[in-house]
Amino acid sequence: MKNLVISTGAGISAESGITTFRDAGGLWENYKVMDVASDEGFARNPALIHRFYNERRKQLLEVEPNAAHRGLVALEQHFNVNVITQNVDDLHERAGSKNVLHLHGELMKVRSMRHDDRIYTLPSAELSDKGLETSVDTVDAHGDHVRPHIVFFGEAVPNFDAACRLASQADIFVVIGTTLVVYPAAALLQYAPKGAEVYYIDPNPAAVPPHVHVIAKKATEGVAELIQILTNK
């Protein structure tokens, strides 16, 4: 089976009802990114950051994967599929994707501030708060405070090397729903091998090199078209 590597951004979850970041009405119009998604912001006002991610977790529970997420699962019948996502939602997993690598962390997880590898999926019986909400007072069974398992601006992207390895083995590389402005995620495209077929689905696509086949449509329609193209060969 050919290796199909798919890199997704906020746009793939837009039709599920999750707000993107930089579109009109996007999250970064209503919040200062450096307050709620940076290492400095967390140091300055951790309570605000806990509240922000509690809110987004609540929103995530109210939405469902859409036909684009499900379409990527259907492609697993034809290809060895790996999804690399900048999204912190769990909609790829809930749709049934087998291999999902999160570059910017996961909304439903928090981790110990003392031991990075102590990661808890909410709700967790191992935390002092048993629900989906955490605060500056939430501690794990070791008495250590926890923080959102999110990669803040100013922090390293621990899964980037693994993502580059996947991208470099792609026979087909697909980018869906991202402005391609946040590095290092945006650079993944450059790791796809020279001979790989490359597709980019986005209703408002960023400028990309000429070898990239642009499908300027919403994710649900674009993925349906992609499935046609890839499975009719």
Ligand code: OAD
């Ligand atoms: P952006 O909000 O920057 O971009 C969303 C992209 O989705 C745009 O290119 C839109 O044109 C496109 N889009 C909108 N509706 C769509 C639809 N129905 N179908 C397909 N595409 C659609 O989001 P990202 O590029 O994912 O990082 O942002 C990257 C990172 O910036 C995020 O992971 C987040 C943010 O700051 C962190 O929080 C660390």
